[in-house]
Amino acid sequence: MSSSSKSRGRLLPALLVATVVIPLVFALGSARAQPTELFFSEYIEGSSNNKALEIFNGTGATVNLGASTYNVQMFFNGSSVAGLTINLVGTVADGDVFVLAQASAGPTILAQADQTNGSGWFNGDDAVVLRKGTTVIDVIGQIGFDPGTEWGTGVTSTADNTLRRKGTIEAGRDADIVLFDPDAQRIVRAVDLHHTSDYTAYEGMEASGIVRSVFVRGEAVVRDGAFVGQRGFGRFLERQIANLRLASGVTMA
Ligand SMILES: [Ca+2]
Ligand SMILES: [Ca+2]
Secondary structure, three states: OOOOOOOOOOOHHHOOOOOOOOOOOOOOOOOOOOOOOOEEEEEEEOOOOOEEEEEEOOOOOOEEOOOOOEEEEEEOOOOOOOOEEEEOOOEEOOOOEEEEEEOOOOHHHHOOOOEEEOOOOOOOOOEEEEEEOOEEEEEEOOOOOOOOOOOOOHHHOOOOEEEEOOOOOOOOOOOOEEEEEEEEEEEOOHHHOOOOOOOOOOOOOEEEEEEEEEEEOOEEEEEOOEEOOOOOOOOOOOOOOOOEEOOOOOEEO
């Protein structure tokens, strides 16, 4: 398939399971330089053989995967010996992604695949490694260690989830970011609030702090203070009820 039409994160519509929004904490001025190597930008471990790995190239130059002997290895169930090695073939342009998919994945995933492989793949408790030659450049999980069922828990675990890379502000990474101006002043008005009530008890009060912009999964949902998101783009995040201590030893669990 043509690589020129691809864009970062194009596996997203293929999600077969829920993904999660992970708040991103960062310090201004911590933006990193351009990555010098490829890395896993998305991991899909869905039902059946719906499995895929997305690899991002942010190096600034086209990479010939075969010529540079890039390969993906899978270490199954805590084994310290690779159970599967897939030599990658093809090129990936700068700013583009390369998708390696299980050959029996569903059509939505396969439509995005640049390369497929029909062997048995990871199912959550395995280590997945990206190498250049014999040099490990990215790892999901830990080689030689069996986590039991999965790495992590819930909707951010490596079993039955889609994981997208977060945590760093740079090309190729997914991010949830709020740009907040703590010094800005505003007057609270019910019409400006995003709830279904036409009333607020704080009407007319002056408040400090304005959210300027919000990015969810890399997409702008608030820009210059105005909501520009699409209905249904948000995702429900289930959490446990806080164990609050009220008074005299009474707790809400
Ligand atoms: Ca396994
Ligand atoms: Ca699974």
